[in-house]
Amino acid sequence: xxxxxxxxxxxxxxxxxxxxxxxxxxxxxxxxxxxxxxxxxxxxxxxxxxxxxxxxxxxxxxxxxxxxxxxxxxxxxxxxxxxxxxxxxxxxxxxxxxxxxxxxxxxxxxxxxxxxxxxxxxxxxxxxxxxxxxxxxxxxxxxxxxxxxxxxxxxxxxxxxxxxxxxxxxxxxxxxxxxxxxxxxxxxxxxxxxxxxxxxxxxxxxxxxxxxxxxxxxxxxxxxxxxxxxxxxxxxxxxxxxxxxxxxxxxxxxxxxxxxxxxxxxxxxxxxxxxxxxxxxxxxxxxxxxxxxxxxxxxxxxxxxxxxxxxxxxxxxxxxxxxxxxxxxxxxxxxxxxxxxxxxxxxxxxxxxxxxxxxxxx
Amino acid sequence: xxxxxxxxxxxxxxxxxxxxxxxxxxxxxxxxxxxxxxxxxxxxxxxxxxxxxxxxxxxxxxxxxxxxxxxxxxxxxxxxxxxxxxxxxxxxxxxxxxxxxxxxxxxxxxxxxxxxxxxxxxxxxxxxxxxxxxxxxxxxxxxxxxxxxxxxxxxxxxxxxxxxxxxxxxxxxxxxxxxxxxxxxxxxxxxxxxxxxxxxxxxxxxxxxxxxxxxxxxxxxxxxxxxxxxxx
Amino acid sequence: xxxxxxxxxxxxxxxxxxxxxxxxxxxxxxxxxxxxxxxxxxxxxxxxxxxxxxxxxxxxxxxxxxxxxxxxxxxxxxxxxxxxxxxxxxxxxxxxxxxxxxxxxxxxxxxxxxxxxxxxxxxxxxxxxxxxxxxxxxxxxxxxxxxxxxxxxxxxxxxxxxxxxxxxxxxxxxxxxxxxxxxxxxxxxxxxxxxxxxxxxxxxxxxxxxxxxxxxxxxxxxxxxxxxxxxxxxxxxxxxxxxxxxxxxxxxxxxxxxxxxxxxxxxxxxxxxxxxxxxxxxxxxxxxxxx
Numbered sequence: 001x002x003x004x005x006x007x008x009x010x011x012x013x014x015x016x017x018x019x020x021x022x023x024x025x026x027x028x029x030x031x032x033x034x035x036x037x038x039x040x041x042x043x044x045x046x047x048x049x050x051x052x053x054x055x056x057x058x059x060x061x062x063x064x065x066x067x068x069x070x071x072x073x074x075x076x077x078x079x080x081x082x083x084x085x086x087x088x089x090x091x092x093x094x095x096x097x098x099x100x101x102x103x104x105x106x107x108x109x110x111x112x113x114x115x116x117x118x119x120x121x122x123x124x125x126x127x128x129x130x131x132x133x134x135x136x137x138x139x140x141x142x143x144x145x146x147x148x149x150x151x152x153x154x155x156x157x158x159x160x161x162x163x164x165x166x167x168x169x170x171x172x173x174x175x176x177x178x179x180x181x182x183x184x185x186x187x188x189x190x191x192x193x194x195x196x197x198x199x200x201x202x203x204x205x206x207x208x209x210x211x212x213x214x215x216x217x218x219x220x221x222x223x224x225x226x227x228x229x230x231x232x233x234x235x236x237x238x239x240x241x242x243x244x245x246x247x248x249x250x251x252x253x254x255x256x257x258x259x260x261x262x263x264x265x266x267x268x269x270x271x272x273x274x275x276x277x278x279x280x281x282x283x284x285x286x287x288x289x290x291x292x293x294x295x296x297x298x299x300x301x302x303x304x305x306x307x308x309x310x311x312x313x314x315x316x317x318x319x320x321x322x323x324x325x326x327x328x329x330x331x332x333x334x335x336x337x338x339x340x341x342x343x344x345x346x347x348x349x350x351x352x353x354x355x356x357x358x359x360x361x362x
Numbered sequence: 363x364x365x366x367x368x369x370x371x372x373x374x375x376x377x378x379x380x381x382x383x384x385x386x387x388x389x390x391x392x393x394x395x396x397x398x399x400x401x402x403x404x405x406x407x408x409x410x411x412x413x414x415x416x417x418x419x420x421x422x423x424x425x426x427x428x429x430x431x432x433x434x435x436x437x438x439x440x441x442x443x444x445x446x447x448x449x450x451x452x453x454x455x456x457x458x459x460x461x462x463x464x465x466x467x468x469x470x471x472x473x474x475x476x477x478x479x480x481x482x483x484x485x486x487x488x489x490x491x492x493x494x495x496x497x498x499x500x501x502x503x504x505x506x507x508x509x510x511x512x513x514x515x516x517x518x519x520x521x522x523x524x525x526x527x528x529x530x531x532x533x534x535x536x537x538x539x540x541x542x543x544x545x546x547x548x549x550x551x552x553x554x555x556x557x558x559x560x561x562x563x564x565x566x567x568x569x570x571x572x573x574x575x576x577x578x579x580x581x582x583x584x585x586x587x588x589x590x591x592x593x594x
Numbered sequence: 595x596x597x598x599x600x601x602x603x604x605x606x607x608x609x610x611x612x613x614x615x616x617x618x619x620x621x622x623x624x625x626x627x628x629x630x631x632x633x634x635x636x637x638x639x640x641x642x643x644x645x646x647x648x649x650x651x652x653x654x655x656x657x658x659x660x661x662x663x664x665x666x667x668x669x670x671x672x673x674x675x676x677x678x679x680x681x682x683x684x685x686x687x688x689x690x691x692x693x694x695x696x697x698x699x700x701x702x703x704x705x706x707x708x709x710x711x712x713x714x715x716x717x718x719x720x721x722x723x724x725x726x727x728x729x730x731x732x733x734x735x736x737x738x739x740x741x742x743x744x745x746x747x748x749x750x751x752x753x754x755x756x757x758x759x760x761x762x763x764x765x766x767x768x769x770x771x772x773x774x775x776x777x778x779x780x781x782x783x784x785x786x787x788x789x790x791x792x793x794x795x796x797x798x799x800x801x802x803x804x805x806x807x808x809x810x811x812x813x814x815x816x817x818x819x820x821x822x823x824x825x826x827x828x829x830x831x832x833x834x835x836x837x838x839x840x841x842x843x844x845x846x847x848x849x850x851x852x853x854x855x856x857x858x859x860x861x862x863x864x865x866x867x868x869x870x871x872x873x874x875x876x877x878x879x880x881x882x883x884x885x
Contacts, residue, residue, distance in 0.1 A: 130628020272691055414772065
């Protein structure tokens with residue numbers, strides 16, 4: 001028999017496993033540079049662009065966290081608005097009622113997110129698949145209704161956060177907005193870093209390979225329940241944090257908008273258009289979303305119809321999204337998540353030979 | 363004209379090629395046996411005939427008509443029915459309902475529920491029982507009965523003896539002549555060579571996605587078959 | 595007396611919820627698809643009835659129901675074959691994303707066409723007719739008819755599933771879709787019929803609700819959640835369980851409104867749902883699932 005399967009060939013040829021290549025290193029350098037530019041950005045532009053970027057980073061962080069749940073644990077939530085709302089109201093609670101500096105209260109908001117996410121997970125994880133998604137929505141609705149029915153929180157008409165308003169007034173926009181900006185930037189960077197580290201971990205790779213197959217994942221020794229729980233908690237904390245930053249930005253909280261399911265619509269759109277399960281996908285998605293929003297959101301309902309239709313079309317006909325398409329065409333990843341096999345050419349001694357091991361950019 | 367012709371078929375599971383350039387001709391009234399080790403491609407071939415998989419290259423002709431891009435239900439209409447691997451009876455349906463599903467396409471022919479109960483008398487008292495509660499042998503009889511309800515001209519049987527007691531296997535193979543008498547050609551896939559070779563009129567031995575040996579069982583020696591089976 | 599009244603009204607309201615829930619459950623049962631647009635698809639038929647009847651009623655909207663049912667059946671069939679069949683076998687995630695997208699499209703489409711203002715369907719006399727049981731207790735004919743319709747629909751669906759060839763095919767596809775295909779069943783057609791039937795059932799509830807109260811394009815989310823809660827409380831896969839789930843939810847909501855005030859009505863329902871999910875995650879009448 002003259003069969004030579006590809007696996008047989010792999011055994012005979014020397015190979016090494018790579019995560020990143022040289023281009024990725026250069027990109028990393030550029031990335032650090034971009035980050036520095038973003039950090040110092042408010043010193044040069046103090047008004048409209050700083051404001052825009054606050055929102056941009058908030059969406060980016062949220063999309064990244066949503067993508068983390070989906071790409072890492074196969075968890076699909078349509079209820080992250082619950083945590084965004086909780087974060088906003090926790091900020092109000094700590095800064096206005098307890099009297100802690102709002103910039104520090106953001107951290108308490110994240111903790112508040114975890115405290116809510118823990119029992120919520122215990123409940124919704126009893127549901128499977130798509131029903132789990134509706135379960136997360138119910139949790140968000142419960143949180144919204146509670147907040148909207150309490151008089152102290154301003155009920156359905158919302159409330160102004162006094163502490164932040166005072167600070168914004170005292171410092172002026174030039175003083176206040178950069179502080180909000182840095183928090184927003186930090187949340188986006190944290191979200192990307194956490195997602196990258198988790199997706200690239202051993203468990204992350206195993207789970208990515210079998211996203212829709214619980215049984216297969218369990219059989220590789222991955223404790224799926226715990227993985228799902230951790231990602232859900234991380235996403236809950238992150239979304240609450242972003243909710244708090246949003247509240248600092250708008251100086252007001254309103255249950256109708258803080259707990260709005262539109263948040264989920266945005267997150268789904270951003271992640272699906274950009275590409276699920278990659279870091280770059282949500283970045284691309286957020287940029288597209290942002291451009292679309294700036295140019296067409298005045299058309300109101302048509303804007304939402306376009307978002308919905310695009311999400312449907314991409315999911316059915318190009319489920320890997322824009323970035324998936326780019327990878328397929330070029331084989332290049334900015335944030336490499338896959339291990340690549342590199343075969344030595346015949347007669348060549350492979351330089352960094354590490355069979356089964358890995359060479360990675362830390 | 364041959365009942366079934368597979369011409370130069372290559373079949374893939376995404377990037378993985380499971381069948382390489384397969385050629386098979388099944389004549390009307392035959393018991394055609396495909397044997398081979400696990401993963402040799404026998405079941406893939408059956409699925410391709412049934413329409414679950416589509417060959418990337420090559421053609422499948424049924425009664426001289428190309429069928430390789432027909433969905434499974436159209437093939438059932440033409441008279442190709444299946445006894446799937448692992449029996450796959452509908453667990454929440456009763457035995458009788460399972461048989462009725464087999465007749466979903468309303469093909470005319472000799473097989474009715476009564477005819478099936480006559481062929482496998484053990485099923486008659488179980489008529490109203492849920493199929494999930496049946497033993498392996500009973501389920502296999504039901505799966506064959508269900509396939510017969512389609513009044514097939516060609517019946518595809520995938521590993522019918524797998525996991526069954528020898529007595530039960532014997533009883534199932536004993537039903538084969540009745541099937542032939544009623545105008546049903548049998549294409550059977552087996553890992554267990556022993557039983558199938560006693561009834562087969564033609565045998566094809568699969569090895570790593572190719573046919574290593576074909577012929578009439580009586581004309582082949584055990585050594586030839588063993589060699590083709592294990593690829594030694 | 596208030597209590598009794600709340601319980602009776604809650605039971606009747608539960609009938610309506612179960613009409614919404616049966617459709618959600620049917621779709622999930624035959625193709626394991628969680629339809630997040632289901633709530634919006636209960637709102638849509640009321641608007642179709644509104645178009646048929648006209649704003650100055652040409653005829654009673656009750657008579658429009660059969661026509662809307664046919665329209666929704668065809669719409670459901672085409673929606674399934676044109677869009678949703680592509681995601682049935684792509685896993686839960688694709689299904690949730692696509693149906694969520696559909697939900698947004700339908701909701702905003704309705705807003706664009708009819709504004710976000712509340713509308714009503716005027717069925718005349720019957721809306722105010724009631725059976726007086728005592729001075730403080732009266733049962734409206736309309737809620738009663740809705741409840742009876744729910745019972746009839748569930749019984750009819752049960753018969754359809756157990757007695758007809760199509761119903762048998764539904765169950766076979768639900769058990770094992772690949773085996774069903776090998777037996778000659780065109781699963782794409784079956785899924786489309788299932789979606790059509792689901793929307794046909796939902797139409798009854800959607801239009802009746804449009805007659806009983808007002809409606810607007812934003813109601814979809816709540817309707818989806820109520821249907822979902824009824825399914826889970828009752829136990830997945832059980833039609834009568836769905837009715838029971840709807841009733842439990844309806845009673846919980848109206849008792850909650852009675853005790854804590856109207857603002858707490860929906861929250862009370864959610865809380866009871868959460869308690870049942872915590873204590874009895876498989877619901878009251880769950881079918882034993884065969885692997």
